[in-house]
Every structure is written in structure tokens, then in C-alpha cells.
Amino acid sequence: MNTPAILEINNLSIGYKKAILKDINATANPGEVILLTGKNGSGKTTLLKTIYKELICMGGNIKIMGQNSYHISSGNLSKLISVVLSQNSISPSLRLFDLISLGRFPYKKWYQKLTRKETETIYSIIDLFELTPYTTNYACELSDGNLQKAMIARAIIQDCPLLILDEPTSHLDIANKLKVIKLIREYAKDKRKAVVFTSHDLSLGLSISDKLWLIKDQQWISGCTEDVAFNENVLDYFVSSDMKFNYQNQEYEINKPENHLTVRLEGNCNSIYWLKKALVRNGFTIHESSEIIISELNSNYIIHFKTENLTFPSIEKVILYLRNHLKKLFDS
Incomplete structure (x- = not known):
């Protein structure tokens, strides 16, 4: 009934x-x-x-x-x-x-x-x-x-x-x-x-x-x-055409130009979550096939690229490095 x-x-x-x-x-x-x-x-x-x-x-x-x-x-x-x-x-x-x-x-x-x-x-x-x-x-x-x-x-x-x-x-x-x-x-x-x-x-x-x-x-x-x-x-x-919902990251993102930069993240800890948000906000795309890999160990962030492993103490330092040295990384 x-x-x-x-x-x-x-x-x-x-x-x-x-x-x-x-x-x-x-x-x-x-x-x-x-x-x-x-x-x-x-x-x-x-x-x-x-x-x-x-x-x-x-x-x-x-x-x-x-x-x-x-x-x-x-x-x-x-x-x-x-x-x-x-x-x-x-x-x-x-x-x-x-x-x-x-x-x-x-x-x-x-x-x-x-x-x-x-x-x-x-x-x-x-x-x-x-x-x-x-x-x-x-x-x-x-x-x-x-x-x-x-x-x-x-x-x-x-x-x-x-x-x-x-x-x-x-x-x-x-x-x-x-x-x-x-x-x-x-x-x-x-x-x-x-x-x-x-x-x-x-x-x-x-x-x-x-x-x-x-x-x-x-x-x-x-x-x-x-x-x-x-x-x-x-x-x-409910959002304008310059934004979209990223189902993978489960949050809204601003649409990026076609030639955007990609980074791969390893790990699921809280710090990686905040690193992901900072990267996306600064124009990076998180992608599994990227040659640049960032992981976290003992509250430090490590950028792995080819044979290099660079360690940074904060998210801010990671972003600054990528902004200033990304082209140099690929040209080396």
C-alpha cells in the first residue's frame, strides 16, 4: 500500500x-x-x-x-x-x-x-x-x-x-x-x-x-x-562558459587555453590535495601522462623530471619554481 x-x-x-x-x-x-x-x-x-x-x-x-x-x-x-x-x-x-x-x-x-x-x-x-x-x-x-x-x-x-x-x-x-x-x-x-x-x-x-x-x-x-x-x-x-566542473577533481575550474602545462601528482595525502588546488589555480592541468611528477615526502615536495629530483619545503616554492624554470626543464 x-x-x-x-x-x-x-x-x-x-x-x-x-x-x-x-x-x-x-x-x-x-x-x-x-x-x-x-x-x-x-x-x-x-x-x-x-x-x-x-x-x-x-x-x-x-x-x-x-x-x-x-x-x-x-x-x-x-x-x-x-x-x-x-x-x-x-x-x-x-x-x-x-x-x-x-x-x-x-x-x-x-x-x-x-x-x-x-x-x-x-x-x-x-x-x-x-x-x-x-x-x-x-x-x-x-x-x-x-x-x-x-x-x-x-x-x-x-x-x-x-x-x-x-x-x-x-x-x-x-x-x-x-x-x-x-x-x-x-x-x-x-x-x-x-x-x-x-x-x-x-x-x-x-x-x-x-x-x-x-x-x-x-x-x-x-x-x-x-x-x-x-x-x-x-x-x-549554473556557471559561465569560461568555467566548468571537473568531475575528477570534484570542483569548479576556470577553462584553460589549449597550450596549458601538465603535471602528474603522486600520493593522496592532504598536502597533495592543496598542491593540486594551487597548481590548477596557476594554470596547470593535472594529467597522468605528464613527464613532470610531483610527490610528497616528510612534508617536502619533490619534483621528478627525467633524472632530476628537486625538493621544496612549501607549495609556494613549487609554484615559483615551475613558473620560472618550466621551459628550461624541457629545453635541457
Whole structure:
């Protein structure tokens, strides 16, 4: 027996005065993490706003837990969808605990207080997001990163079937990005929630998403993340023609002229990784057939060419030598 979808999008058209994107069909199922991506201005935010009813559908329909969203009141919608926006307007006089507690507001009468269980859950989430030292801080005293984490914590406390996140890691350092993105995926899997998020950090977004919703050249494409990414050449789609994604090195590189210089690297240690990045940045291509071989031994770098073995103490010295002596090496 198939589990009913949390979100169904059927032949949807979105826009403002006129449709900017049509024929959108997609589902979000329990436990799925979905990356919505496309170039700036393609309609990502417009789609999200249409899902949570800030904008009306210009055609087709949206169903949430089997109900047509057109017939869902704002009060009931807040029990079905929790949203974290990239820019938040909140009262600076709210303390962090109170800000996160707002996630329980849809379930309360104006006179009702938090239950003991709700309070314990909020403190648990605060601890999970490493925000305990800031529990009594006002919102205006929080860093952008901690405020972002608090908003995500609030959305999780809201405990809705569908969680929508617009650039959830935009204000976070790399350590917090990895932690938050891991927490979001675990939340979806453990609690059987559907998560739809946008991100300009494409590699990080692709790494955790089960499905990819791609808006490409005013066309809607959706499916298994890896299938869509491969078939639509996603990693090259978002960069200009003078750059490309190197699948071997797993990072973006600037296209080089045809007569570029080649180097072969031996070893897989951390220092070789950073040497590779420096070489590529300085116009070299890493190639297995190169006559120039560089290896690492005891924190030194050794250039092997023909009968010569030259040792250098740093990556900078290697680059300087190759720049100044490469032609001489081949002429000798």
C-alpha cells in the first residue's frame, strides 16, 4: 500500500500578473528531502510562495495532505506547513526561547501556556542547535547565524508535515552548515516529514536531497536527484562558459587555453590535495601522462623530471619554481 503524498502539485502555473512557469507536476512524500533549484529569477521563490498561499495559483492546484490548498484556512495551513525564509522580520524584543516557542502558537488559544512536555522539547531543540548559551538573549543580540538556527528550530517545533526552507544555510559558517543540513535530513527521515528547500550551495544541497526540482530555461524538471543532475548537466548549467566542473577533481575550474602545462601528482595525502588546488589555480592541468611528477615526502615536495629530483619545503616554492624554470626543464 502506497503512503499518501504530503504535497501534490498538479499542472500548476505560477506568477504574478501573468504566469512565468507552467505545467508544474511534483510530489513530496513522507521522509523525502527535496532541493528546489534554478537560476536567479527563474521562479523558485514564486513557487514556494504559491505553495504556502502567499500567492494564488494561476492554474492547476496544490494538495497538502490530500486537501486542496484553496480550501485550507490560514489557521489550518499553519499546522500543515512550517516556513523559514531567507530574510526574517521579527521583533527584536523577543528572547531566543520565546522566538522558538512561537512554533507552538498555531496549536494554542490566546490564554493557553506551553505544556511541560512542550517546554522540555523546546529546550532539547535549543541544545540540539547548540544555542543553549543564548536562551535568554534578545533576537537583536543574536548573530545572523544563530538567528538563522533559531528560525529553523522554531519551524521544527511547529511539527508540520511539510517544512519549507528558503536558503536555510545562507548565514552559517561551514561547520554549522554541515550540522544544520544533517539535522534537517535526520528530521525528515526520523519524523517522516517532507522537506523542500532552496540553496545556492549546490554541492551541499545535492548531497542530501532525494529529489531534485529544477527550473531550467522556463521548463520544469523533477526526479531522482542524481538522474536529473546528470541528464541536465546541472553542475555546468549554473556557471559561465569560461568555467566548468571537473568531475575528477570534484570542483569548479576556470577553462584553460589549449597550450596549458601538465603535471602528474603522486600520493593522496592532504598536502597533495592543496598542491593540486594551487597548481590548477596557476594554470596547470593535472594529467597522468605528464613527464613532470610531483610527490610528497616528510612534508617536502619533490619534483621528478627525467633524472632530476628537486625538493621544496612549501607549495609556494613549487609554484615559483615551475613558473620560472618550466621551459628550461624541457629545453635541457
